Amino acid sequence: AQSVTQLGSHVSVSEGALVLLRCNYSSSVPPYLFWYVQYPNQGLQLLLKYTTGATLVKGINGFEAEFKKSETSFHLTKPSAHMSDAAEYFCAVSNTGANSKLTFGKGITLSVRP
Amino acid sequence: DTGVSQDPRHKITKRGQNVTFRCDPISEHNRLYWYRQTLGQGPEFLTYFQNEAQLEKSRLLSDRFSAERPKGSFSTLEIQRTEQGDSAMYLCASSTTVYEQYFGPGTRLTVT
Numbered sequence: 001a002q003s004v005t006q007l008g009s010h011v012s013v014s015e016g017a018l019v020l021l022r023c024n025y026s027s028s029v030p031p032y033l034f035w036y037v038q039y040p041n042q043g044l045q046l047l048l049k050y051t052t053g054a055t056l057v058k059g060i061n062g063f064e065a066e067f068k069k070s071e072t073s074f075h076l077t078k079p080s081a082h083m084s085d086a087a088e089y090f091c092a093v094s095n096t097g098a099n100s101k102l103t104f105g106k107g108i109t110l111s112v113r114p
Numbered sequence: 115d116t117g118v119s120q121d122p123r124h125k126i127t128k129r130g131q132n133v134t135f136r137c138d139p140i141s142e143h144n145r146l147y148w149y150r151q152t153l154g155q156g157p158e159f160l161t162y163f164q165n166e167a168q169l170e171k172s173r174l175l176s177d178r179f180s181a182e183r184p185k186g187s188f189s190t191l192e193i194q195r196t197e198q199g200d201s202a203m204y205l206c207a208s209s210t211t212v213y214e215q216y217f218g219p220g221t222r223l224t225v226t
Contacts, residue, residue, distance in 0.1 A: 009154075032213065043118070043205060043217035044157070051213055090156050100212035101147065101170065104156030 002027045002093045006105035014113045019063075019078040021108050023091030026072065033074040034092040034102065035065055044090065050074065061085070086112045116140075118218035120206050126224045127196055134192045135221045139208030146189050147215060148181055150174065151203040160204075163189060196225045 003026045013019055025031060032051050036044040048059025055067040061084075065076045074091060088109050092102040119138045127133050139146050144165050149157035160179070162170045165186035175181075178196075183189040193200055203222050207215040 004156075036217075041219075041222075043219045044207075045217070046214060049213060092156070094212070100145075100209075100215075101159040101162055102149075102157070102215065103159070106154070107156050 002031065002095060002103045004091050004093050004103055004105035006091055006108050008108060009106065010109045010111065012111040012113060013081045015083055016080050019076070019081045019085065019110065021076040021089050021091075021110065023065075023074045023076065023105060024072050025074060025091070025093045027093055027095065029095055031093045031095065032100070033065075033067060034094070035059065035063070035074075035076050036090045036092060036104075038088045038090065038107075040087075047076070047089075081110075081112045083112050083114065086110055118206055118208050118216055120204075120218040120221050122221060123219060124222045124224075126226065129196060129198060129225055131196055132192065132194045133196060133223065134190050135204055135206075135223075137189045137191070137206030137208075137218060139188070139206070140216055143208035143210050143216070144186065145209045145215075146183055147207040147209075148189070148191050149205040149207065151205055151220070152201075157205055160191070193223075196223075198225050201225045 005024045034049045035047040050067045058064045090107045092104045094100045121136045146163040148160040151157040163183040178194045181191045203220045205220045206218045209215045
């Protein structure tokens with residue numbers, strides 16, 4: 001079975017500050033890892049993904065994440081927060097099997113202060 | 115590419131009524147997923163289609179829930195005899211690979 005832990009439900013940063021959203025996963029097989037963003041009353045948009053290869057992955061809107069197998073982590077970062085980054089962020093894991101269903105964490109709400 | 119669409123966007127129903135939601139995937143996406151998202155939680159997997167074949171269902175999907183994907187195109191999710199606990203956002207996603215799922219805007223169900 002796979003699981004995702006996102007510690008804390010809410011993170012608040014100042015505009016221009018570093019954004020760090022933590023994600024730890026559990027998987028018995030090599031995982032695929034994802035970060036999605038959800039704006040109010042909208043579906044989920046893929047920010048970035050790790051499948052194989054380079055462990056530091058870059059996504060849209062200046063976000064990046066690093067896969068650390070030894071720490072079973074996939075933390076999301078952005079050097080400088082923008083007001084438009086305020087949203088809910090979900091980390092997800094899928095297996096490499098045929099169905100590739102996603103298992104999500106509970107999500108973290110990011111607030112950006114002016 | 116117009117994205118994944120879902121209809122309706124909002125549905126309010128009385129307890130005990132049946133409801134049906136529709137999902138239109140991105141054209142030529144052979145994989146289609148349904149998820150349920152309750153307040154303050156991440157989406158939870160409900161079921162998965164590859165073309166018209168339903169290959170997996172979650173244990174969350176009781177016998178009141180059924181999903182179809184006739185001809186491997188659009189999909190419907192039906193909930194019979196709705197309960198207040200069914201109130202949630204129902205999300206549909208489609209893909210062609212195991213690497214990336216594209217989500218629709220969701221259908222928000224409120225059971226009164």
